[in-house]
Amino acid sequence: MxxxxxxxxxxxxxxxxxxxxxxxxxxxxxxxxxxxxxxxxxxxxxxxxxxxRTKGDILIAVVAMEVEEVLASGAAVVTDPPDGVCEALLALIFGYYDHSLEYLSKEMWRSAMALSIEAPGTPNGRRYTELDRRLAVQVTDLIRSLIARGEVRDDVDANALGQIIFSALNQMFIEFVKDDAMTLEALRSGIAKQIGPLARLIETETTR
Structure with missing residues (x-):
């Protein structure tokens, strides 16, 4: 029973x-x-x-449902990344972006972000922050996988670089949800322009 x-x-x-x-x-x-x-x-x-308890709780639960799914699909990229540093990073990031409107509209994302910013110490604010932290950790895990495979230099600080890349992709996503006219293709193009030069800076000689 x-x-x-x-x-x-x-x-x-x-x-x-x-x-x-x-x-x-x-x-x-x-x-x-x-x-x-x-x-x-x-x-x-x-x-x-x-x-x-509140409608905000429901909205953040929908965000959590979305993030759990992209983390699950991202795990496969971390385990077996595509060849090439830029290609691997963009595969993970595009997976996040492409799924982002599966459950939430841009208006819903804006409302969820506002909840987390207005009251960061509340359960909703902390839960949203924790979801972001888990995404940043997955980016870091991918960098570690690329270091282990010899594609990223082993003197790179994976934790610091993972946070930098997550901050960049997250800021681009904020710009995307702020602008109802901005397309997913424009979002993908924008982050690719940032990740490409960064990838060239951290890749090993053998991958160039």
């Missing part, structure tokens, strides 16, 4: 998040009420509050 209850609980939560993705994208995060999500998810309002 415990297993059945857990499955039912997980199913209710999935329905709430699916409703949030659908309605936040269609009507805008700020316009949607908890009552609207409960109706679409076919649960009571009280059930929604059993899972999430």
């Amino acid at each position: 415990a297993g059945l209850r857990e499955r039912q609980k997980a199913d209710r939560e999935r329905r709430i998040l699916r409703a949030a993705v659908t309605q936040f994208r269609a009507d805008g995060y700020h316009s949607v009420r908890i009552e609207d999500l409960a109706e679409m998810a076919e649960v009571s309002v009280g059930t929604v509050y059993n899972y999430y």
Whole structure:
């Protein structure tokens, strides 16, 4: 019976998040009420509050769902990177970018970022920061893989470089979500222009 209850609980939560993705994208995060999500998810309002204290909690949960999926796909790139430093870094970064609008609209991303900036010490602010930290760690792990494979110089500080690259890709992503007219192709092109010269600086002689 415990297993059945857990499955039912997980199913209710999935329905709430699916409703949030659908309605936040269609009507805008700020316009949607908890009552609207409960109706679409076919649960009571009280059930929604059993899972999430605020609408912001639901939005950050959607962000977490998105990030967990890109981390899972990024793990394959870290384990077996494409040949070439630039190619490997862009494979990971493009994986993040290409999935970014799977669940969230640009308006939803802006709202989530605002929540994390306005109240960094709250559970939502800390959770958003932790998701960013995990993405930065994965970038660092990829650099370590490239060092181990002899493509990146072994005198490179992987931790520092990983943070630099993550900061660059994250800033480009912020510019992307701020501008509704900016396309995904423009985002990809913009980061490629930054990563290419950096890759040439850190690659070994044998990879040039």
